[in-house]
Amino acid sequence: MSANPETTLSTALPPPILDRGLLGWAHANLFSSRFNAALSILSAALLGAVAWFSLRWVIQDSDWTLIATLSGRLIIGPYNTEQACPGQDCFWRPQVSLLMVTTLLGMAWVAAGGGLTKRIAIGVTAVLAAFSLLPNGLEEMGMDVRLLLVANIPALALGWALARYTPLGTVRWIAILAVCTFAATLLLLGGREGVPGLQPVSVIHWGGLMLNLLLAVAGIALSFPIGIALALGRRSDLPVVKLLCVVFIEVFRGVPLITLLFMSQVLVPLAFPEDFPLNSLYRAAIVITLFSAAYMAENIRGGLQALHRGQTEAAQSLGLPNWQITLFITLPQAIRNVIPAIVGQFIALFKDTTLVYIIGMQDIVTYSRAFIQGNPEFIPSALELFIFLGLVFWIFTYSMSYISRQIEQNLGVGRR
Amino acid sequence: MDTETEQLSEDIIVCTDLHKWFGSFHVLRGITTSVKRGEKVVILGPSGSGKSTFIRTLNRLEEHQRGTIVVDGIELSNDVRNVDAIRSEVGMVFQQFNLFPHLTVMQNITLAPQKVRKWPRAQAEEVANELLTRVGIPEQAGKYPSELSGGQQQRVAIARALAMQPRIMLFDEPTSALDPEMINEVLDVMRELAHSGMTMLIVSHEIGFAREVADRIMMFDEGIIVEEGTAEEFFTNPKHDRAKEFLSKILS
Numbered sequence: 001m002s003a004n005p006e007t008t009l010s011t012a013l014p015p016p017i018l019d020r021g022l023l024g025w026a027h028a029n030l031f032s033s034r035f036n037a038a039l040s041i042l043s044a045a046l047l048g049a050v051a052w053f054s055l056r057w058v059i060q061d062s063d064w065t066l067i068a069t070l071s072g073r074l075i076i077g078p079y080n081t082e083q084a085c086p087g088q089d090c091f092w093r094p095q096v097s098l099l100m101v102t103t104l105l106g107m108a109w110v111a112a113g114g115g116l117t118k119r120i121a122i123g124v125t126a127v128l129a130a131f132s133l134l135p136n137g138l139e140e141m142g143m144d145v146r147l148l149l150v151a152n153i154p155a156l157a158l159g160w161a162l163a164r165y166t167p168l169g170t171v172r173w174i175a176i177l178a179v180c181t182f183a184a185t186l187l188l189l190g191g192r193e194g195v196p197g198l199q200p201v202s203v204i205h206w207g208g209l210m211l212n213l214l215l216a217v218a219g220i221a222l223s224f225p226i227g228i229a230l231a232l233g234r235r236s237d238l239p240v241v242k243l244l245c246v247v248f249i250e251v252f253r254g255v256p257l258i259t260l261l262f263m264s265q266v267l268v269p270l271a272f273p274e275d276f277p278l279n280s281l282y283r284a285a286i287v288i289t290l291f292s293a294a295y296m297a298e299n300i301r302g303g304l305q306a307l308h309r310g311q312t313e314a315a316q317s318l319g320l321p322n323w324q325i326t327l328f329i330t331l332p333q334a335i336r337n338v339i340p341a342i343v344g345q346f347i348a349l350f351k352d353t354t355l356v357y358i359i360g361m362q363d364i365v366t367y368s369r370a371f372i373q374g375n376p377e378f379i380p381s382a383l384e385l386f387i388f389l390g391l392v393f394w395i396f397t398y399s400m401s402y403i404s405r406q407i408e409q410n411l412g413v414g415r416r
Numbered sequence: 417m418d419t420e421t422e423q424l425s426e427d428i429i430v431c432t433d434l435h436k437w438f439g440s441f442h443v444l445r446g447i448t449t450s451v452k453r454g455e456k457v458v459i460l461g462p463s464g465s466g467k468s469t470f471i472r473t474l475n476r477l478e479e480h481q482r483g484t485i486v487v488d489g490i491e492l493s494n495d496v497r498n499v500d501a502i503r504s505e506v507g508m509v510f511q512q513f514n515l516f517p518h519l520t521v522m523q524n525i526t527l528a529p530q531k532v533r534k535w536p537r538a539q540a541e542e543v544a545n546e547l548l549t550r551v552g553i554p555e556q557a558g559k560y561p562s563e564l565s566g567g568q569q570q571r572v573a574i575a576r577a578l579a580m581q582p583r584i585m586l587f588d589e590p591t592s593a594l595d596p597e598m599i600n601e602v603l604d605v606m607r608e609l610a611h612s613g614m615t616m617l618i619v620s621h622e623i624g625f626a627r628e629v630a631d632r633i634m635m636f637d638e639g640i641i642v643e644e645g646t647a648e649e650f651f652t653n654p655k656h657d658r659a660k661e662f663l664s665k666i667l668s
Contacts, residue, residue, distance in 0.1 A: 313477050314514035314573075318528035318580055319504030321496075328527060333518050411518075412560065 066381035067388050070371065071134055072145070074392075077207020077367045079189070084205030088197070094210055095148040097185040098128060099155040104178055106159020110169050116406045120399075121156060128152040182217065203281035207362035209392065215285055215353040215363075220346050222289045227296025228335075232326065234301055245297070252294035258358050260287045265359045284356050292349045299341040303334030336411055343404035347397045365389055428453045428488055428584060428615055429474060435482035436469060443469050444480065445639035453583075456616045458626040458647075461636030462662060467619045470636065471586045474617070475506040488583060504532055507577030511589040513569045515561035515576070521548070522557040525576045533580065540579070547575040551605045567598030571605055578609075585609065587618040623666060627651060635659050 030040040067074075072091070080090040105121035112118070132149035163169030168177070189210075191200040206214070233245035252260070264283040307330055315325040335342070357366040368389060372382050429451040436444035443466045451457055459467045472478040474485060476492055476499050485492040487502045516524050525547065526540035535543075548554045551571040553564075561569055570590060577585060587606065591599045603625050610616060610629045620626060626633060626647060633650040635643045635658075643650065643659040654660045 308512075308514075310510060310512050310514035311516065314508075314510060314516070315528075316477060317475055317503060317506070317508035317586075318576070319500055319532045320528055321500060321532075324531050328531070329516055333516075336518060 062384050063381055064384050064388070066378050066385050068134065069378075070368070070385075071131075073208065073371070074364055074368065074389075075209045077211060077362045077364070078205050079201065079207060079210065081205070084201050085199060088199050089142075089144075090191075090199070090201060091145055092148060093188045093191075093198075093201075095145070097181075097188055099148070099151055100181045100184065102128065102152045102155040103159035103162070104174060104181055106156040106161075107163035107169060107174050107177070108159075109156075110160055110163035111171055111174055116403065120403075125152045125156045182221075185214070203279050204360065205362075206281060207364075207367050209364045211281075211356070211361060211363045212350070212353040214281075215288055215356065216346075216350040218285045219288045219292055219349045219353070223292035223296050223345075223349065224342070226289065226293035228300055228331065230293060230297035231300035231304065232331075234297065235304065248290075249294045249297050252291050253298070257288070257291050257352055258355055260291055261355060261358050280359055280361065284359060284361065288349060288352060291352075292345060295345050295348075296342065299338045299345060300331075300334055302341070303336075303338035304330060306337055307333055336408075339404055339408050343400055347400055350397060350400070351393060364392070426453050427451065428455075429617075430486045431474075431483065432485075433483040434470070434473065434480050434485065436466075436473060436478060436480045443639055444473070446483070447639075447641060448483075449634070449641060449644070451584075451615065451617065454613050454615055456610050456629050456631045457618070457634055458630040458632075459617065459619045459634045459636060460621070460626065460662070460666075465636040466639040467634075467636040468588050471508075471588060471617050471619055474584075474586060475503050475508060477508075500532075504528075504580055505582055506584045506586060507580060507582035508586040509570070509573050509577055509588065509590045511592050513561070513566070513573045513593070515569055515573055517561050519560075520557070521553075521559055521561065521564070521572050524561065524572060525579045528576070529579050543579055544575070547578050548572075550578075550608070551575045552601070565598060566594045567601045570594065570598075570602045574602075574605055574609070584615045584617070587616065587620065589619050589621070591620065591622060621666065623651075635662065637662070 031037040076091070076094050078084055079094065084090065102121070102125050105117075105124060109118045109121040129150050129152055132146040163174075167173070188198075189201065189206060190203070191198040193200055230245050230249055233241050234249065236242045236245070261284060264287045265280060268283060311329055311333065312325055315329045320328070354363050354365045356363055362370065368385050372378050372385065378385075427450040431447050431449050434444050434447040435442070445466075447470060459471065461467045469478055473480045473492075474487060480492075488505055490498050490502055492498060492502060515521075516527070519527065522541065522544055525544040526537065529535045529540040529543065530537060545554060545557065548557055551574055553568055553571055556564060556568060556572070561572065564572065574590075590606070591602050594602065599622070603622060606616070606618070606625070607629060616629075618626075618630075630647045633643075633645060633647050634641050635650070635656075637658050643654060643656045650659070651663065654663055
């Protein structure tokens with residue numbers, strides 16, 4: 001029937017040899033032309049040289065003892081120094097906060113049904129428990145500190161059991177408990193006059209990675225809804241609302257964060273009474289949040305603008321009122337479409353928390369720098385310390401981008 | 417029998433001297449017509465003649481600037497409550513389907529009944545399953561729109577509109593974006609709907625379908641209805657020159 005018997009409908013031929021396997025991959029990606037082949041070889045040589053010298057430095061010349069020496073200090077900064085917490089040991093307070101977090105992770109593991117959440121929960125708990133095995137740092141790491149670190153394992157199990165065997169294992173409850181945990185952490189770290197064991201610790205002594213994380217968590221959790229509100233406000237038909245949102249967004253996007261932080265410390269106390277309840281930590285958190293929210297608003301507005309008009313029209317034709325169209329149709333799609341930009345903003349926010357040095361707070365970077373300046377015998381180890389800090393930030397930001405890619409995959413972004 | 421004839425003779429849509437401008441472009445130039453309960457009206461006309469704009473004014477996807485529209489006794493005005501009331505009585509099917517891509521087929525269909533009609537989820541899902549059976553794709557409830565063919569998507573869109581139990585269905589070129597082999601599966605659903613007694617206004621280029629289903633043909637050109645009549649009259653003996661010209665183009 002067919003004029004050419006080799007190409008009947010039933011014969012599917014294998015692709016040519018050069019398109020298959022390792023050889024095919026190398027041919028297509030590295031040596032597809034003379035110029036590309038030359039580039040490949042040059043890049044390989046450069047990479048090899050960099051890897052050789054880096055590895056030699058890491059193995060032969062570097063000295064990482066400073067990181068072990070600082071250990072817990074990198075995490076809480078000057079929080080439990082004699083100056084911050086005179087006559088008491090305050091280390092248990094951030095540690096108890098951590099226990100609450102791992103409990104929540106255990107609950108989230110059940111609510112999410114395993115998967116990525118499970119891996120994160122187990123990973124974080126394992127790292128925390130492993131810290132208890134570290135050699136002593138600047139001071140003796142007491143048995144209490146080590147036990148509280150190991151206690152993260154039963155805390156995780158407790159959270160898992162709570163979610164599994166009580167009605168608390170729903171996303172709604174976990175969200176409520178997460179907010180409670182955050183508030184409890186602030187109360188616990190801040191302490192209260194007159195309560196035994198909970199001596200007040202001024203926020204200027206809060207520091208280390210703990211400070212970065214507190215600011216980042218508050219900033220991320222608050223800038224997202226504020227950004228959504230601003231984006232919707234900017235598209236509003238009400239001229240006053242629209243104008244206010246535009247002015248807010250353009251002002252906060254147009255001024256450097258350092259300037260805003262500086263102004264929040266210098267100008268706000270001038271404008272408000274001296275006993276105005278906002279301390280420097282809250283002011284920094286508010287400034288970082290609003291700054292990030294202005295960018296977030298523009299990201300989300302971009303997502304809203306990319307939507308086809310037919311989506312709104314279809315929802316209108318079904319009789320849905322405008323607020324429900326926004327809530328159920330346009331906003332979910334807009335946010336899905338700009339997840340990469342949103343997560344980019346979260347990552348930028350996390351890194352920007354290091355700028356609080358401008359208002360005299362000792363985050364992990366500032367604390368490290370101050371330590372080296374105060375202890376010149378460690379100056380030769382500064383390089384190792386800052387490489388380590390870079391690694392810490394990278395682990396957090398890479399986790400964020402990894403999680404966002406998993407979320408995108410689960411939502412089927414790009415496919416539907 | 418008496419009540420049925422009474423119902424049939426009742427006007428469910430009444431438009432009087434309807435005008436609409438897009439900027440300075442006068443797209444609807446005085447439409448006066450009415451549609452009876454249960455009537456099937458097919459609207460023909462060259463592109464840019466205002467036929468899509470006309471049916472989109474009927475559920476206020478487009479706002480008219482002059483004249484009145486009364487749908488099922490409610491006048492379309494700027495009163496949001498009137499608009500929402502009319503929209504929940506008037507279903508619409510779009511050329512581009514406009515399914516919600518982030519929701520499953522089931523969620524697409526049950527969203528509005530749950531949110532607008534306040535039905536409990538179980539009831540909405542039961543109705544949705546019946547409708548999916550009616551449009552011939554009961555097995556696709558759990559899928560996302562992008563996993564369906566164009567014809568299946570359009571049938572879901574019809575089911576989504578029907579889930580609100582509308583009294584009127586508007587179809588804006590429902591088969592124009594479909595591959596030829598999928599047009600019939602959508603037309604079959606529309607045919608079945610027509611036989612069930614639904615009031616339907618259909619903007620379409622499907623002449624065979626119009627002949628078979630339409631109680632009345634309206635031909636639009638340059639923002640007015642140039643000719644109106646039964647399918648038989650319109651296709652065999654068009655009176656207006658523009659109608660003759662249009663027919664000769666689409667039938668050749």
